[in-house]
Amino acid sequence: MTGETAKQLWPSARPPAAPDRFAWDLDSVAELPLVRAQVRAHLAGPRQGDLRDRLVLALDEMASNALRHGGGRVRATVRPLAGAWLVEVRDGAPDTPPTPAVGRDPSEGGLGLYLIAELAADHGWYVTGGTKYVWAVLAP
Secondary structure (H helix, E strand, O other): OOHHHHHHHOOEOOOOOOOOOEEEEEOOHHHHHHHHHHHHHHOOOHHHHHHHHHHHHHHHHHHHHHHHHHOOOEEEEEEEEOOEEEEEEEEOOOOOOOOOOOOOOHHHOOOHHHHHHHHOOEEEEEEEOOEEEEEEEEOO
16 A cells, blocks of 8 residues: 555545534543443443444544554544444644554554544544544444
């Protein structure tokens, strides 16, 4: 995959509007197990299983990327949409777009953005007010 293809994989676009439902201010990846547990608890129920698991995975990947590469204050939110959920993570690196790994051995990691793109019905990123936002919409 080329760098240009990677940019197309994560387009610069704004997400659909949705009110905040769940939000976390994060300082460390050590906080992510608690976030995952809270999402699982809020979306408990037999009909939510697959969607819940995909939502937790996308949130975890996006938040860990922001904490490792984004810098600044990281905030993760999960918002309800009609029949779907919006996951959005912001960080303090507006000049660093989400960049899927290109030309890297899969054993070295860096495949999370590809995974999220596959799981999501829609996804993208944008910058406003000096803050980068990365988002994905997950539907049943």
